[in-house]
Amino acid sequence: MLSRIAAAAGLALMAAAPPALALEKVIFGTNWLAQAEHGGFYQSVADGTYAECGLEVEILPGGPQVNNRAMMLAGRIDFHMGGNLLQPFSAVEQGIPVVAVAAIFQKEPQVIIAHPGMAETFEDLKKLTLLIGENGYQSFYQWMIKAYGFTREQRRPYTFNPAPFLADKNTAMQGYLSSEPYLIKKEAGFEPKVFLLADHGFSTYSTLIETMADTIEKRPAVVQCFVDGSIKGWYRYLYGDPSAANELIKAANPEMTDDKIAYAIEKMKEYGIVDSGDALTLGIGAMTEARVKDFFDKMVAAGVVSPDVDWKKAFTTRFVNKGVGMELKP
Incomplete structure (x- = not known):
C-alpha cells in the first residue's frame, strides 16, 4: 500500500516539475507501523523535499512480524529507523557495520x-x-x-x-x-x-537513522541528502502544515486517527522529544560524542553493555550538526 502511495506522490511531483535527472530510488524501513512519530519522514515524501536533492524515497513500514533492520543488513533497503543507542552498540560488539548517521529524537519517548x-x-x-x-x-x-x-x-x-x-x-x-x-x-x-x-537521566538518543558503513563510504551524497531531507521534513511536520504527511500515515496505517496523531504531535512538542538539547543550536538530528559517551558509560555501569565495546564506531556526526532546516522553525 505505502509503496504505491510513495510512488504516486513522487510521480505527481515529477509531473508538476520541469524535466530533470532521474531520481535515485532509496528505501527507508521504519521499526513500527506508520504513526506521527515517523511524521517528518512522510512529510519529506509528501512535499518533495527528498526529490529536491535527487532521491525517490519509499518508506517501508515495520510492524510485529517485520524486521526491516535485517532487510538492511541483507542489502535490500538503504536506511533503517533504529530505536536507541543500545542497538548500534550491540552491532559494534557483534562486528556488524551498522552506523547511526542522525538522531531524530533527542529524547527517547x-x-x-x-x-x-x-x-x-x-x-x-x-x-x-x-x-x-x-x-x-x-x-x-x-x-x-x-x-x-x-x-x-x-x-x-x-x-x-x-x-x-x-x-x-x-x-x-x-x-x-x-x-x-x-x-x-x-x-x-x-x-x-x-x-x-x-x-x-536516561540519556540515549532515539529514532536513529541507521545505514551500513559501506553505504557511507560509497554513497555519501545519498546519505547526506537523506539526512538533510529528513531533518527538513521534521521541522515542517512539527512547525508547519503536517496534513499531507498525516494522510500518507493514515493510508499506510488505517488504524491511525486524526485525534491520535494530534495527541502525538502535541506530546513530542511538549516534552521536547525532537527539538531540544543540542538540537536547539545544532539542528534536529544532532548528535555529539559527549552525549553518546555519557549514555555508554551509564549502560556499562548498569551492566547492560560491555566496557570493551568500541562505542565510537556506533555513530558518526559527519552528516549532522550543520543547522540544516533551522530557518524553517518559526
Missing part, C-alpha cells in the same frame, strides 16, 4: 506511568510495583536499579495489556509517551502521571 496521586516524583515510584517488559527489564530498568535504587523484586512482567495497571493503583507501568497515556485517558477517563525517563 520511554515513560513510566502511575495513577494520579500515587507518585509525585520519580523517586516515589520505588513505593510501587512496576510492570516492566522483558526488553525494558534488560535495558532501562537495569539503569533504574543502578542510578536510583529500584529493585528487581518490585518489578513484575508487563504483557502490554494495561488491565493489571488499571485495576491496581499501587502499580506503575512502562509505556510510550504518546501511546499508553493516550489510551488510558481515552478508555479509563483519567490523566495518568507520566515520567519521561529521558528527563531523569
Whole structure:
C-alpha cells in the first residue's frame, strides 16, 4: 500500500516539475507501523523535499512480524529507523557495520506511568510495583536499579495489556509517551502521571537513522541528502502544515486517527522529544560524542553493555550538526 502511495506522490511531483535527472530510488524501513512519530519522514515524501536533492524515497513500514533492520543488513533497503543507542552498540560488539548517521529524537519517548496521586516524583515510584517488559527489564530498568535504587523484586512482567495497571493503583507501568497515556485517558477517563525517563537521566538518543558503513563510504551524497531531507521534513511536520504527511500515515496505517496523531504531535512538542538539547543550536538530528559517551558509560555501569565495546564506531556526526532546516522553525 505505502509503496504505491510513495510512488504516486513522487510521480505527481515529477509531473508538476520541469524535466530533470532521474531520481535515485532509496528505501527507508521504519521499526513500527506508520504513526506521527515517523511524521517528518512522510512529510519529506509528501512535499518533495527528498526529490529536491535527487532521491525517490519509499518508506517501508515495520510492524510485529517485520524486521526491516535485517532487510538492511541483507542489502535490500538503504536506511533503517533504529530505536536507541543500545542497538548500534550491540552491532559494534557483534562486528556488524551498522552506523547511526542522525538522531531524530533527542529524547527517547520511554515513560513510566502511575495513577494520579500515587507518585509525585520519580523517586516515589520505588513505593510501587512496576510492570516492566522483558526488553525494558534488560535495558532501562537495569539503569533504574543502578542510578536510583529500584529493585528487581518490585518489578513484575508487563504483557502490554494495561488491565493489571488499571485495576491496581499501587502499580506503575512502562509505556510510550504518546501511546499508553493516550489510551488510558481515552478508555479509563483519567490523566495518568507520566515520567519521561529521558528527563531523569536516561540519556540515549532515539529514532536513529541507521545505514551500513559501506553505504557511507560509497554513497555519501545519498546519505547526506537523506539526512538533510529528513531533518527538513521534521521541522515542517512539527512547525508547519503536517496534513499531507498525516494522510500518507493514515493510508499506510488505517488504524491511525486524526485525534491520535494530534495527541502525538502535541506530546513530542511538549516534552521536547525532537527539538531540544543540542538540537536547539545544532539542528534536529544532532548528535555529539559527549552525549553518546555519557549514555555508554551509564549502560556499562548498569551492566547492560560491555566496557570493551568500541562505542565510537556506533555513530558518526559527519552528516549532522550543520543547522540544516533551522530557518524553517518559526
